Amino acid sequence: MMPALARGLLPFRLSICGVAELEQFAGDVTHILGILDPGTAAPEGYAHHPEALRDEFRFYDIVTEAPGRTLPGEADMAAILAVGDRLAQARVGHLLVHCFAGVSRSTAAAVSLMAQRNPGREADIFAALAEIRPRAWPNTVMIGHADRLLGCGGALVEALRLHHIAVARRFPEVRTLISSVGRGHELPAEYAEEGTDPYEPV
Numbered sequence: 070m071m072p073a074l075a076r077g078l079l080p081f082r083l084s085i086c087g088v089a090e091l092e093q094f095a096g097d098v099t100h101i102l103g104i105l106d107p108g109t110a111a112p113e114g115y116a117h118h119p120e121a122l123r124d125e126f127r128f129y130d131i132v133t134e135a136p137g138r139t140l141p142g143e144a145d146m147a148a149i150l151a152v153g154d155r156l157a158q159a160r161v162g163h164l165l166v167h168c169f170a171g172v173s174r175s176t177a178a179a180v181s182l183m184a185q186r187n188p189g190r191e192a193d194i195f196a197a198l199a200e201i202r203p204r205a206w207p208n209t210v211m212i213g214h215a216d217r218l219l220g221c222g223g224a225l226v227e228a229l230r231l232h233h234i235a236v237a238r239r240f241p242e243v244r245t246l247i248s249s250v251g252r253g254h255e256l257p258a259e260y261a262e263e264g265t266d267p268y269e270p271v
Contacts, residue, residue: 072200076193078183081161085179085202087171088112099162102152104128104174124152130173130271132210132252146181146214153182172271176202177211184215184225191221191228204243206236206271209255233257246271
């Protein structure tokens with residue numbers, strides 16, 4: 070399944086995963102974009118992609134201020150978009166974007182890379198994301214930065230809001246996860262509830 074490629078959003082295959090799934094994509098990955106918490110070692114799963122070129126980022130998966138932890142910054146998002154600029158000039162066969170669980174930071178990065186090449190196609194981008202990673206819950210702070218940096222005028226943020234509604238309706242387990250990590254305020258009003266742990270990455 071290659072929805073981003075098939076929809077004409079990217080000229081190469083795009084996959085998204087968590088650290089535990091890296092081995093599953095062994096074979097044809099040419100480029101990896103990885104995002105993990107600061108101080109985290111490179112995943113052992115990289116051993117399954119010895120030829121892949123890697124860009125690695127370290128920032129927390131949070132959407133509200135937290136003691137001792139900084140929100141994803143505009144500079145972080147600008148650096149990810151700079152990777153997108155480089156990929157546009159490279160021979161890319163298969164880009165694998167990962168974070169810890171393949172739910173939040175990686176999906177926000179993937180959406181932003183697609184938006185970078187496809188202004189005005191926000192609905193198509195989130196439709197592709199839903200096919201690649203059905204339970205995706207992109208980090209709202211990252212998407213906000215991308216919206217501003219790419220001059221989307223709020224369209225990317227609005228598309229994310231609609232995506233959140235669709236995922237919340239289809240996947241009760243995602244609602245539970247998002248609430249449990251202190252991000253219940255991101256849920257549509259009819260599903261919002263108090264979170265319990267604001268620090269566990271998704």
